[in-house]
Amino acid sequence: MVAGDLRIGDRIGLRKSHPCGSREWRVSRLGADIGLVCEGCGHRILMDRLDVERRFTSHLERGPQTAD
Numbered sequence: 874m875v876a877g878d879l880r881i882g883d884r885i886g887l888r889k890s891h892p893c894g895s896r897e898w899r900v901s902r903l904g905a906d907i908g909l910v911c912e913g914c915g916h917r918i919l920m921d922r923l924d925v926e927r928r929f930t931s932h933l934e935r936g937p938q939t940a941d
Contacts, residue, residue, distance in 0.1 A: 887930060902919070
C-alpha cells in the first residue's frame, strides 16, 4: 500500500484492533498525519503516515474519487 492511494472517506482495515474490538477505520484527514475514525465506537485519532502504511491490511471501501 502506498499512502498516496488513500482518499478521504476510505474504509480501511488495520492489523491491530482498537480496544473496542473493531479493526475498521474511516479516513477523515490526509496530510503528514492521517486522521482516522473508528467504525466501531467513533473514536477519532491522528496517526503518522508511516504507521498507517505499516499497519494497513486492506481497503474495505473506497472513498469518492477527487478531480485533480
